[in-house]
Amino acid sequence: MSAGVPEPAQASPAPPTKPAYKGWAGIRRAFGTPSALTMAVLGFGCGLPFLPIASMTLSTRLRDSGLELHDIGLISLASFFYLFKFLWAPLLDRYVFRPLGFLGRRRSWLVGAQLGVGLGLAALAFTRPELGVAPLVGWVLFCSFAGATQDSVVDAYRIEIAPADAQAALAATYTLGYRIGLILGGAGALYLADFAGWKVAYLGMAALMALPLLATLLSREPATPELSVQRRIDFIGAFWQPFASFFRNNGVTFGIALLLFVGLFKFPDQVIGVMAGPFYLDSGYTKADIATVSKLYGIWAGIGGAFLGGVCVAAFGFRRMLLVAALGVALSNLAFLLMAQYPSQIWAFYAAITADNVAQGFAGTTLVAFMSSLTDRNFTATQFALMVSLANLPGKFAGGLSGYLVEASSYATFFTLSAMTVVPTLLLLAWLWPRIREAAPAPASG
Missing domain, CATH: 1.20.1250.20 (MFS general substrate transporter like domains)
Structure with missing residues (x-):
């Protein structure tokens, strides 16, 4: 992924002095926004790949392939991009992803990241750890970079797509979607692996990435607020x-x-x-x-x-x-x-x-x-x-x-x-x- 056209940094909205809605009426109004459903599906896309590329599903697959425990522990470090996503987060705020720039700043990066996750999961389906771990490590690196980028963009999208009084609802629906993604990326992948093999399991996870991709394409790009003088910073200052x-x-x-x-x-x-x-x-x-x-x-x-x-x-x-x-x-x-x-x-x-x-x-x-x-x-x-x-x-x-x-x-x-x-x-x-x-x-x- 490469950066392209610079975009102005966005002003930070002032926090409200008190909630706009209270009680059950506020809950219904917040959770009833179209953005709540969008965030549930985007959360699903963020949760789905985490276990197959960065945690227990991957380590279970490696153990099932006969690898030693110390090798499994070291291979798990290949997903380190999830730990360092803050390093390129400023670029996601200031630039569009040029090949998909017509979608807007947030959606261009999001579609690019989701396509990357799907491609990486599909490629992992065809790796054979027992024959050598180098190809698997390479695709885990690629997939973890795409997945970490997706996480960062969704976090920013959630903040920008709705007013402050709806943020709690969006966070809740995101969490629910994320957990469902974890279920399918964990339990779903293990069930498929038990009955049909690891290739089918990883191909199934790759296919499911079509859901958040479709949600991104059907959703709207967040409006760009007026530029804040305090946020008019250069490329180096962004970091x-x-x-x-x-x-x-x-x-x-x-x-x-x-x-x-x-x-x-x-x-x-x-x-x-x-x-x-x-x-x-x-x-x-x-x-x-x-x-x-x-x-x-x-x-x-x-x-x-x-x-x-x-x-x-x-x-x-x-x-x-x-x-x-x-x-x-x-x-x-x-x-x-x-x-x-x-x-x-x-x-x-x-x-x-x-x-x-x-x-x-x-x-x-x-x-x-x-x-x-x-x-x-x-x-x-x-x-x-x-x-x-x-x-x-x-x-x-x-x-x-x-x-x-x-x-x-x-x-x-x-x-x-x-x-x-x-x-x-x-x-x-x-x-x-x-x-x-x-x-x-x-x-x-x-």
């Missing part, structure tokens, strides 16, 4: 100003501490992600078991955890929920010890997945609320992409080496040590606690 703004607003010491906290917050969960698929297989579960429990039931457990997190953050604020979420993510790792003690027992699988996915969903919602409070609305896309990348980066790299730790000890030791990695997070939170600012509740209408 450094978002970062300079973050440290200018927070100070260097506090800013670094915030970024470290975001990077470590979900580390206990991220570090075990690569080994999850191989652990399930090595514990005696079939691909169909994994699909049913982990990628079907588990996704809905995660949705429940996300809604629980949203309710608790609304009721108590995100600061106290950060502590609850950090402890929950770490302690949920210990639930996998049940599976290590009772291999092949389906009840142990359900118990571990319930604890893990509810904790993940709760922590994800809490972290999004926290990161949103740190974002300068003049640089929303770039700063949010940076923090999302930081939230996954440390655990991703540690996960790449996790196979060596399991081979040197045991799965039980690995899960115990992963839970203990929450200690630096808790120490940072203790230091940040009196310094974290929460917005005052919006005044009630009427």
Whole structure:
């Protein structure tokens, strides 16, 4: 993908002083907008490729092909573009994708990225890991770049397509679509692989990318708001100003501490992600078991955890929920010890997945609320992409080496040590606690 015609940076809308709609009437009006359905389908397109190219579906396929655990861990690093999408996010804000420029700035990049994801998944269907991993790594790199670009553009599109009072509804429908995409990219791919082979599974995922592609082509390009004087920045400034703004607003010491906290917050969960698929297989579960429990039931457990997190953050604020979420993510790792003690027992699988996915969903919602409070609305896309990348980066790299730790000890030791990695997070939170600012509740209408 290449950049083309420069586009003016967009002004950041001023946040409203209070919600425009309240209660059930506001919910109906927000969720009833056409953009809500569009975001559900675009969210589906973002969630669909993640597991087949960057997480458990890929690692399960590699283990099923006979690869060693340390090789699987290292190959997982090929999806690193998801961790660094903030590096080219400023280009997506300032340029159109020239070959499709007639679609507009947002839709040109989105269609290009969706076509790239579909092509990459189709190509992965024809790779043979057991004959050599080089072609597979190359296509995972290509597909992860396209998928990460798609994620960044959809985030920007969601903000620009609807007014501020509809943003919560769009985020909710996006999340629902994303989770359904995860179900099909996880459970759906594993079911197909179990009954028809990995080639059919990956070709099926590639075909499903036609849905978000069609939604993009039928949707409208967001209107370009009036140019803000503060956002009239040159090419170089598009890269450094978002970062300079973050440290200018927070100070260097506090800013670094915030970024470290975001990077470590979900580390206990991220570090075990690569080994999850191989652990399930090595514990005696079939691909169909994994699909049913982990990628079907588990996704809905995660949705429940996300809604629980949203309710608790609304009721108590995100600061106290950060502590609850950090402890929950770490302690949920210990639930996998049940599976290590009772291999092949389906009840142990359900118990571990319930604890893990509810904790993940709760922590994800809490972290999004926290990161949103740190974002300068003049640089929303770039700063949010940076923090999302930081939230996954440390655990991703540690996960790449996790196979060596399991081979040197045991799965039980690995899960115990992963839970203990929450200690630096808790120490940072203790230091940040009196310094974290929460917005005052919006005044009630009427």
